[in-house]
Amino acid sequence: MAETTTFSNATQILEPFRGVKRVTIEEYFTSGHRTCQGCESALVMKLMVKASGPRTIVLGSTGCMYVANTTYYTTPWVVPWMHTQLGSSGSAALGTAAGLKALMRKGKMKSEPINVIAFCGDGGGADMGLGAISATLTHKEYNSLILLYDNESYANTDIQLSGMTPYGANTTFSPPGKVKRLIHTRWKKNMAGLMAAGHPECRYVATVCASYAVEMMNKVRRALTIGGPTFIHSLDPCPKGWDYDPMLSHELGELAIETGIFPLYEVEDGQVKYYGKTKAIVEGRARKPVREYLLKQGRFAHFLEEDLEYFQAKVDEMWEKWEIPAVVPFRRLDATKAALAPK
């Protein structure tokens, strides 16, 4: 049954969509999932496979986009989709890519580039699955994309805090109380920066927000085209966990960017490239105050003025103190700077 095809480890060449009118008309993730009204993560799923096209296999680790999305004995998926365990998005991507590669190079399966995308939520990606994702990003001979949809809590299990929950937010594990106003006082992990900085052979890391649909899709297309293991971090407003009118999902995504809380950038072969409204911020446009974003969400309704100020100061630090603003938090010593400066 060996196919007479020559194996190559090439990827699909997915040119960027030049404008919204050029976007694929077909849906590969369709209606009939059981997500919340206004679920931005469901939108991310839809855009992700719209960008990748039909020759794609999607692996979904446990989380909202598994539980709410696909309820047995039904599915909203048009492309092949399979569940993987909560901490396994990295392993699922690697195993699927390795299986395809083995069969193709041994002539047991027709050789063709098939996109492999594994997604994880912030709990599955930034907490439990971090080790496996990190390992996968070092396996440069297997083409796959890991997409982290970050709704900033374990939203599926009824909103518990994760390593990606913003400072002070109300969750079922961090309820504001009379004695302790803020239970969660950790600052959110910098996932994209961590992945880009820590995996020198991972050629592409990007941050995206589905409020900017075409750009988001084009980052997915770039990640799949460039090959090897790649990583995308998507910030997804969550009407359930963040507590806002579902109509505002799109607007909150925009505000996260405009306040500078979530930067949009890509790191391709080590080069940092800001894009969209983040680029404008880097080029000097004023960031909106974080309170415009925070006070539109019920999860921050207990914030006092001092909490808002602390939050603003931390965001300011990202932009004013970090060596690569909003990407890498390192700060070079002045002496080092001087030594490196052109004589």
Added chain:
Amino acid sequence: MAALICEVVYRGIFQKNLAARITRGIVLSARKSGRWGIAFGRYGDSPQRNGIPAKDFAIVADTKEELEQNMARYEPKHVDVTIAVDDTLSKGVESWAWYGLQPINRLTVPNGTLLMTSLQSFDSLLKDIHKKDAPYKLALLRAKASFSGLWVYREDHTEVRILGALAKIAPAFLTLDGVGEAIREMEWGSDLKVESAKKAHGRLETREVTMTEGNAEIPYSFEMPKWWEMREGVTIPAIPVGKPKESGKGYVPERNPYFKKFTTRTMRPVIDFDTCVKCTLCWIQCPDSCFDVMPDGTYDANMEACCGCGVCEAVCPVEHCITMVNESVFDDNASQWEMWRKDKGGYKTWMTSKIGDKNATVRSHGFRFRGQYEKELETNLDAGGVEITAGIPGENAQHKTV
């Protein structure tokens, strides 16, 4: 020797805290007259999703044994009182795939009561509520649906109004005094709330519904496959990719046939196809892929798939091109685009009447800014306050330009 079984049918997340307050309130009120009771949520609904219908239950009984008899079920098979805290649930409930469309009065016992919060007339509601093969009572509390989110509660007194009304419906189990006492003891209770309960008790409107009344539609249902009919490996076929709308133009995606999601909807987009600039934003930003692409390049929201989130209205750049309108003013899920294609003038008239109804276009779907609920409830608390909508992006297409 008797028991009272109540179900609260509510909108996931938006009314989760409300439903929990009601069922707890029922049990604690009945306790005041020595009854035993239990309050519980349908386990399968958890975790709830914004808008997707869910159920909580309260059972109170004279003895512990009677209580146990009624508890030994995953979900009660019949209830004495069905409480629906959003009147758009009158169109039926589909909580999960394969559940089919379940009439709101499905579990209500013969001569039992369906209690709703609604501003609609009995007749208007009975156009939506499916026919039942037994008579029952329809009881109405004149109030809007109370929506808020997980963390910030909208203190509009809905929970105490329901308790007050129940004291009228089932006085043998809940006395008005017992309800008042229980409310006062709640951490969210107050004298003002006790007054609201009393007012609701006095103002409850009730009407007998006969077997001939109601929506004659036969709700869709599914038969689940047997174990040997199911595919092995926890595997199911994917959905096909969809096809052009007609003559090779446009595009209609295939959709999950076993979960339609439209019973999640409380408002629906009404589209002005004449002003549509075909920018694609509604289509591309819809998390539910509910927009079909029409041959002329416009987008038609498929009413079996739309769950009414309102994102399309928020992103549409054309003023009044997409307007969210309360679900209660529609009678079917027919295609707006087909209606428009057949008779553009007729469509315009229909559309204008729908989007011109201020009551039907006011949106209240939870938190928008801190302090909003308090401000809204400063006036007309008896009717659930007055919504503040000004300055909200997308709301009724204000301040939008092409």
Added chain:
Amino acid sequence: MAVVTQAAPAGHEEDKELLISGSEAVAEALTLADLDVVTAYPIRPYDTVMQAIAKKISGGQLVAEYIVAEGEHSQFEIVKHASTVGARVFCGSSGVGWMYAMECLVVTPPLRVPMVALVGNRALDDPGAFGVEHNDALVVRDVGWLLCWIDTSQEALDTTLIAYRVAEDRRVFLPLAISADGAFLTHSQALTMVPPKSKVDQFLPRYNRGDLLLHPDNPITVAPQANEDWVIEIRRQNNEAMARAVGVIEEAYADFRRVFGRGPENPWFEEYMTDDAEVILVGMGTISLPIKVAIREMRAKGRKVGLVRLRWFRPFPTEKLVAALSKASALGIIDRDYSFGSPFGSGVVANEIRAALYNADRRPPLLSFICGLGGREVTLEDVYKATDLCYAAAKAGKSDPKTHWLGVRE
């Protein structure tokens, strides 16, 4: 290092006889089976298999994706996913490594993933100990894994080939774990017949994932979240697959004998001197060695003792085992595992056999022994002591159900 010790005997021109360890025997079988994806992570004693495979890969005999994972959880998840796109896969672990992968082990039976794994049986922590105990593999006994135990290099090689034939049969599609005690994997080399690829190809067809293949040409959704309306049906399907495995295993062994000219008539267990046995001892794995030696010693003194060495634990060969055991005057079940708080404090095998015998027409007295934990040597004296107790029970016609611990300092 494998060294050819002598030419293959006549009639088996293409077979080679090699002096190899159990680990090397498994690697030989995997090469012959044309494995596609294999994942490694170090833990003693199973990792010697991966060392042998790594040499096959670097030597070019085996062409496969060889992935060193960052933990057992990933190790098992990677091959699980590779299997769903149609790859023949192999994995393995020992002791707490197997536990670390536990989440990934329980999902493979409902997903109907026919992965083959090697468990180098090892005591569970704490304390960290390399010695053998069977508790690691036994933790998956209830969830749909096919489980067998081996005790020679030849059996390691043969069983690995049979494992793929059984697991990848569409009627079964279940994961299979081959359990092996540490020492023989790592510390002993035995003369082993290695068949040629041509024979293996006659016996072992290509893995065909069929309608369950995850591929754009066969778009399916696999394992969506299910509510209470569906789960028991899925379990019922799994139960059926395990039941069908019984026939498939018998078919596979019969075919193995046809193609390779060797292999047991009875796939399920080895019977040693049981025909006339008054006392039958039962055990799994390499414990058979000291028992066999002790049996020969005892028989020389006129005691008719026999051994049943269980190969297959799941599916459990209930009827066949009852037929073989119920004729004895007394049974001594020697567990190299424990089950604290179980009925009579017995080991897992003893209680399984008790349950199997419950409906038997004849139920001999049954004694339960726990022995050799943590790799402690099972001595001839232990076996004699067990046999003495069995004879006493046979004479009394009944047994005290209490469990005897052998070889413990007291």
